[in-house]
Amino acid sequence: MEMPKKEELLREPIEHYDITAHNVVPVVEAMRNMSYSARDLSRAAEIYDRMLRDEQCAVILCLAGSLISAGLKQVFTDLIRNHMVDAVVSTGANIVDQDFFEALGFRHYVAPERFKAGLDDTMLHELHIDRIYDTLIDEDELRICDETVRKIADNLDPRPYTSREFIGEMGKYLLEVGIKTHASIVLEAFSEDVPIFCPAFSDSSAGFGLVAHQAARGKQPRVTLDSARDFLELTQVKLKSEHTGLLMVGGGVPKNFAQDIVVAAEILGHEVPMHKYAIQITVADVRDGALSGSTLKEANSWGKVDTTYEQMVYCEATVAVPLIAGYAYHKGGWKNRRPRRLAQLVGGGE
Secondary structure, three states: OOOOOHHHHOOOEOOOOOHHHOOOHHHHHHHOOOOHHHHHHHHHHHHHHHHHHOOOEEEEEEEOOOOHHHHHHHHHHHHHHOOOOOEEEEOHHHHHHHHHHHHOOOOOEEOOHHHHHOOOHHHHHHOOEEEEOOEEEEHHHHHHHHHHHHHHHHOOOOOEEOHHHHHHHHHHHHHHHOOOOOOOHHHHHHHHOOOEEOOOOOOOHHHHHHHHHHHHHOOOOOOEEOHHHHHHHHHHHHHOOOEEEEEEEOOHHHHHHHHOHHHHHHHOOOOOOOEEEEEEEEOOOHHHOOHHHOOHHHHHHOOOEEEEEEEEEEOOHHHHHHHHHHHHHHHOOOOOOOOOOHHHOOOOOO
16 A cells, blocks of 8 residues: 555544434334343433432443543533533543544544554554554644643642642633633533542653653652542542432543542441442453352442342443433433532542
8 A cells, every 4th residue: 555645644534423412212112122241231321311300319331441532522522511410430531532532623534444453553653643543643743732731740849739729720721721622521620620540640641741841850849640549539439429320431441540539438437338320331241250140140249239220231331322312311300419529528538
């Protein structure tokens, strides 16, 4: 294949799905009387709607995998804006490399079909283009994202920060400079006081920016991350909520981090109920013993998740999320929910 120009490959941007524009309630309700993953998905959608109608329940959204680059940013932004989510636990990549990246004015692009096979990845590397399966991203623009994180760190008081605090500063930055795209999870969460936790925050563009910040500071005071206080702050979400529900997209660290706050609360001497509701959307299974595929019923053995309203949905996220979130949005159970503004309530110690 002859070497194309970079702009020839980065010309068709990923478009984000809008749950407000498509009423999928009849589709999801029709799936209720089917079998396999269709019935599981329909039940999960009903559980999410039930979560939103439970006035005592705080909803925690967990994000793992490349979801924003895949076109789900608008879905999650709408969930935050409409008080359908009270806290977010995510990989750093979704929040920084993808959402914050787009808020700076950059985009993800549809890859031509032949690139999914991986035969042209060396050529993409030479063009400074990164590939996420069938999606392309400009590496040079990612470096700007790294540098922006460094700039934010350079302007902060040199002390330890939780990921929630630092992402809040990123939201404040976007508010000051203005976002260059239609919507941003980081900015919307900042505006709605919805805390975002990234327990592996350095495993993202934030890590590169903070490495550059710390290297430049040498032995001088510098910004650091306090992962233990991150865990304490998320545990406070549990302590300050009568009931909690998990909407988990993917698995990994966000799933474990969110489930573990029940045990952490008990270790701190509090008697708290298990997560009352739990949904996980995943394509992982139990055979390799990894957490991403472990069932929610298994989590019950650890005292983390109740089994009355739990549902595994074995489906790829870009298919399942628009249906489950769209169903709950158009059912309208969220309309009487009050914003919990948990970002104002965490961070003050046990």
